Amino acid sequence: MNDLLNQLQYPTDPGLVLRKRNTIRKLLLETGEKRVQKKIAILGGSTTHDIREILNLCLLYNGIEAEFYECEYNQYYEEVMFNNEELKNFHPDIVWFHTSYRNILHTPDVRDTREEVEKKYEAEIRRFQEIWEKCLEELGCTIIQNNFECPFYRLLGNKDASDIHGLTNYIQRLNAAFYEYAQSHENLHIHDLNYVAADYGLSRWHDLSAWYLYKYCCRIEAIPFLAHSVARIIKSLYGKNKKGFVLDMDNTLWGGVVGDDGVQNLEIGSETAAAQAYQEFQQYLKAHQGLGVLLNINSKNDRENALAGLAHPEGVLRQEDFITIKANWNPKSQNMVEIAQELNLLPESLVFVDDNPAEREIVQTQVPHACVAPISCPENYIREIDRAGFFEVTSFSQDDLARTQMYKANAQRVQAAQSFGNYEDYLRSLDMKAEIKPFSAVYMARIAQLTNKSNQFNLTTKRYTWAEIEAVAADPNCITLYGKLTDKFGDNGVVSVMIGRQEKDALHIELFLMSCRVLKRGMEQAMMDELVRRAKEQGITQIRGYYYRTAKNGMVADLYRTFGFTLAETRGDDTVWNLDTKNYKNLQSIITIEH
Amino acid sequence: MNRDEIYAKLTEIFKENLDLDEIELTDETTADDVEGWDSLAHIGLIAAIEQEFGFRFAMKEVVNLHNVGEMVDLILQKIG
Numbered sequence: 001m002n003d004l005l006n007q008l009q010y011p012t013d014p015g016l017v018l019r020k021r022n023t024i025r026k027l028l029l030e031t032g033e034k035r036v037q038k039k040i041a042i043l044g045g046s047t048t049h050d051i052r053e054i055l056n057l058c059l060l061y062n063g064i065e066a067e068f069y070e071c072e073y074n075q076y077y078e079e080v081m082f083n084n085e086e087l088k089n090f091h092p093d094i095v096w097f098h099t100s101y102r103n104i105l106h107t108p109d110v111r112d113t114r115e116e117v118e119k120k121y122e123a124e125i126r127r128f129q130e131i132w133e134k135c136l137e138e139l140g141c142t143i144i145q146n147n148f149e150c151p152f153y154r155l156l157g158n159k160d161a162s163d164i165h166g167l168t169n170y171i172q173r174l175n176a177a178f179y180e181y182a183q184s185h186e187n188l189h190i191h192d193l194n195y196v197a198a199d200y201g202l203s204r205w206h207d208l209s210a211w212y213l214y215k216y217c218c219r220i221e222a223i224p225f226l227a228h229s230v231a232r233i234i235k236s237l238y239g240k241n242k243k244g245f246v247l248d249m250d251n252t253l254w255g256g257v258v259g260d261d262g263v264q265n266l267e268i269g270s271e272t273a274a275a276q277a278y279q280e281f282q283q284y285l286k287a288h289q290g291l292g293v294l295l296n297i298n299s300k301n302d303r304e305n306a307l308a309g310l311a312h313p314e315g316v317l318r319q320e321d322f323i324t325i326k327a328n329w330n331p332k333s334q335n336m337v338e339i340a341q342e343l344n345l346l347p348e349s350l351v352f353v354d355d356n357p358a359e360r361e362i363v364q365t366q367v368p369h370a371c372v373a374p375i376s377c378p379e380n381y382i383r384e385i386d387r388a389g390f391f392e393v394t395s396f397s398q399d400d401l402a403r404t405q406m407y408k409a410n411a412q413r414v415q416a417a418q419s420f421g422n423y424e425d426y427l428r429s430l431d432m433k434a435e436i437k438p439f440s441a442v443y444m445a446r447i448a449q450l451t452n453k454s455n456q457f458n459l460t461t462k463r464y465t466w467a468e469i470e471a472v473a474a475d476p477n478c479i480t481l482y483g484k485l486t487d488k489f490g491d492n493g494v495v496s497v498m499i500g501r502q503e504k505d506a507l508h509i510e511l512f513l514m515s516c517r518v519l520k521r522g523m524e525q526a527m528m529d530e531l532v533r534r535a536k537e538q539g540i541t542q543i544r545g546y547y548y549r550t551a552k553n554g555m556v557a558d559l560y561r562t563f564g565f566t567l568a569e570t571r572g573d574d575t576v577w578n579l580d581t582k583n584y585k586n587l588q589s590i591i592t593i594e595h
Numbered sequence: 596m597n598r599d600e601i602y603a604k605l606t607e608i609f610k611e612n613l614d615l616d617e618i619e620l621t622d623e624t625t626a627d628d629v630e631g632w633d634s635l636a637h638i639g640l641i642a643a644i645e646q647e648f649g650f651r652f653a654m655k656e657v658v659n660l661h662n663v664g665e666m667v668d669l670i671l672q673k674i675g
Contacts, residue, residue: 018639022614022631050635209654210638220638 002364006374008061010388011224018224021053028060035065036238041092041141042068043076045103046217054224058231062240073215074103080131088139094237095135096144096230097128100193100217101151101171110155110165117164125177132181132188143188144233147175149197152206189233189394196222196229199387232389242371242390243345244294245285246336248354249301249309249327253285253317254278255378258309259301269314277378282316284382289321293391294343297325298335298352332359333366341453344446344493351390353381424590427522430487432591434523436530439473439480446494447482450513455552457524458513459545459559477502479534483527485518485591492518496527500535506542507535525587528563530595532584541581549573563587596674601667604647612639622664648674 004016004024011017017024042048042055052068059066069090071079076097079087105127106120128145135143148171160166175194182190197205200222207219218226235241250257255267255274267275268282285295295317299306306327310319319325324342326335332354340347348369354360355375364372375384439447448466455461464472472478483496495518499511509531514524535543545560547553557575561567564584565577602620609618613631626632632640644666645651650673660666 015639015642018635019612020614021635053635209657213654213657214634214638220635220642223635 005061007224008058008228009371009374010384011228012374014221014224017054017057018050018220021057024057025060028057033063035060035063038064038066038093038234038238039091040066040068040234041071041087041090041095043071043079043095043097045074045076045097045099046211047073047215048098050216050220051098051223051227054227055231058228059234062231062235064235064238064240066234076103077127077131080134092139092141094142094144094234095139096191097131097146098217099146099148101148101167102211102217104148104171104174107167108165108170112165114164117170121170121173121177124174128178129181132185136185136187141187142237144191144230145178145182145188146191146193147178149194149205150202152202152208186395189237191230191233193226193229196225200225228389232392233394236392236394241392242293242351243349244296244323244343244351245288246296246298246339246350246352247285248332248356248359249297249299249306251355251378252353252375252381253282254309254312254315259305263308263312266309266312268312274378275314277381279314279316281378281381284386286316286321288391291391291393294323295321296339296343296350297322297327298332298339298354299327300329300332301327303327331362331366333363333370336363336367336370341449344449351385353385427590430489430521432485432487432521433594434486434526434591435484435594436481436527437595439469439482443482443484443494444469444473447497450494450497450515451511454513454515455550456516456555457519458550458553459509459556460511460548461550461553462511464511472499475501479507479531479538481527481530481534483514483523483530485521485523487521496523498527498531500531500543502538502540505540506544507531507540508544509546512545522588522590524559525563526591526593529586529588530593532579532581533595536581543579543581544568545577545579547575547577596671598667598671601670605644605663605667605670608640608643608647612636612643620663622662622667624663625661644670650674 004020005027007013007017008024038059042052044051048070052070056066056068069087069092071087076099080095104124106124108117108120112120132143132145135141150171151167154160154166154168156163156166160168161172163169178190182188197218200218205218205222207216210216210218210220214220216223247253250259253268255278256265258266268278269275270279289295297306301309303325306325307319309315310317324339326339328335332352336350336352337347340350343350346369347367348371350371352360352363352370352372353375354363354372360372360374363370371390373385373388373390375381444466448464448469451462451464451469473480479498479500479502481496481498482494484494485492485496492515496514497511498509500507500509512527514527532543543565545565547557547560549557560575560577560579563579565579567575568578569576606618606620609615609620609629613629613636615629615631618629626637641652641657648670652669656669660669
């Protein structure tokens with residue numbers, strides 16, 4: 001079953017997708033997955049019916065349930081230009097103009113003067129601009145426009161490409177005009193039909209009997225590639241791109257096993273054919289950083305060996321290129337889930353890359369909805385990953401890069417700290433703002449997650465389910481607080497959580513935790529200030545703090561003392577602390593608090 | 596190969612391509628009689644038949660097929 005669905009990641013067996021399309025649709029709909037609903041109008045210059053069916057499968061696979069509108073055969077221009085009520089009432093989110101070189105109306109003739117060719121060229125461009133502008137103005141939708149593929153014959157032979165009378169030359173000029181329009185209109189996306197056709201092979205792509213018999217612009221067997229290619233754009237537009245790579249090391253990033261062979265014997269660099277393949281693959285991965293794709297390691301290795309491998313002089317990827325490095329002997333499925341948690345992402349938004357089919361199988365079967373790249377041998381890694389389109393780019397906006405920015409910002413903060421002689425000056429320079437408020441619905445999931453993953457700065461290490469967090473939030477006897485910290489480098493999100501339970505005039509702190517990445521920024525003090533302020537409002541005079549020692553939370557053993565609490569009781573390794581609220585003075589003044 | 600053998604092979608090809616558990620083909624069967632035998636399925640069937648029997652249909656031949664019986668006749672003629 002997975003084999004069948006994985007065909008939608010990339011259709012390696014297009015015939016299978018075509019034959020089994022009904023089975024595949026049933027399988028996809030059976031999952032009961034929640035999908036976003038979108039309306040897509042396919043306005044074609046050739047037959048679209050079966051393309052729509054396969055496109056539908058590709059979108060379902062990517063979490064999008066589309067309702068389709070199709071125009072009559074080759075009516076893409078008329079449907080838009082002549083006030084079609086049906087199309088308007090459909091309210092499409094996307095209009096896809098599925099046109100091909102067959103739809104070019106004004107083609108050059110060898111007897112044309114330069115001016116005549118130019119006139120035709122301008123008329124052709126105008127025709128397309130008319131429908132785009134009408135769509136943008138009246139339908140307010142996003143446009144996907146095919147560029148033109150190379151024709152299947154060349155009247156002028158090689159000169160067809162370079163002479164203004166050549167159709168090939170004309171097509172490339174039209175395409176260039178399309179791109180120029182796309183560059184100044186962010187709601188118009190070019191679907192690179194030209195690349196899809198070339199990649200498939202032009203001779204095979206142009207199947208004239210499919211054109212004469214059924215008016216398909218391409219060979220039937222190529223339809224899955226065409227549909228997959230358009231689906232890439234659509235899923236990217238609706239936020240369904242993957243967010244990062246999770247990479248194996250041995251025989252994935254380099255040839256050989258670093259722990260057995262030693263760093264000096266790894267294959268990477270320019271010495272051997274395999275070494276070159278691994279080096280280019282590393283370059284390919286590294287280039288993804290510019291797109292905001294997060295790189296992570298999931299490797300069965302001792303950590304020092306893993307790091308030594310990343311320090312290979314011929315290597316491209318370095319330790320600092322990775323957000324998370326899991327080099328241990330745990331099951332890779334477990335590492336995969338932990339990496340996702342640490343990045344605050346769903347496991348399915350990460351692409352697992354491993355040369356070992358057994359490891360791929362474990363991740364595929366143990367991690368629900370895991371995305372596993374089907375790689376074979378190093379010379380094919382790039383092609384196999386690239387064709388799937390996991391990280392299809394539809395815009396280069398700041399938002400898309402924000403995620404990597406958040407992680408990169410941490411590194412910048414460390415650098416900034418070094419340039420200040422005085423730590424307090426440094427903190428002031430961060431321009432920190434915190435939102436410290438009672439639990440609210442939007443943050444429940446994140447709060448529950450924090451209670452389950454915070455180990456170091458966690459006074460009681462009490463774990464809560466989502467439902468329990470909601471119950472506490474609704475309990476009138478509880479004071480709940482979440483802390484969200486922003487600074488000039490970026491938004492850290494919700495980083496701290498407190499739960500206090502009132503009994504008469506005393507408040508017992510059942511939970512106090514903070515993410516270590518904002519340690520020593522004044523956030524822990526700000527949380528306590530806010531807790532005391534709210535406690536006083538409710539007439540609470542005593543606050544009780546509890547420290548339960550675990551293997552990991554030694555760093556906060558003395559926290560309450562530093563906050564002005566006095567030791568009330570010692571029970572083995574655990575301690576109980578007391579604070580009289582009327583003597584409390586606010587601990588911090590650097591962060592601007594919104595409460 | 597005789598008609599019965601061709602029918603046996605065709606039945607398998609139809610089942611695979613149309614995603615059906617059972618199908619009864621006769622000389623008179625047309626696309627209208629079979630669930631899922633639409634244009635795309637038809638193209639898939641033609642391609643599968645070409646692969647199975649090792650020849651290519653000419654465009655003219657595809658256009659002139661009206662039922663399964665004619666298809667069997669054509670296959671017999673092409674492999675004969």
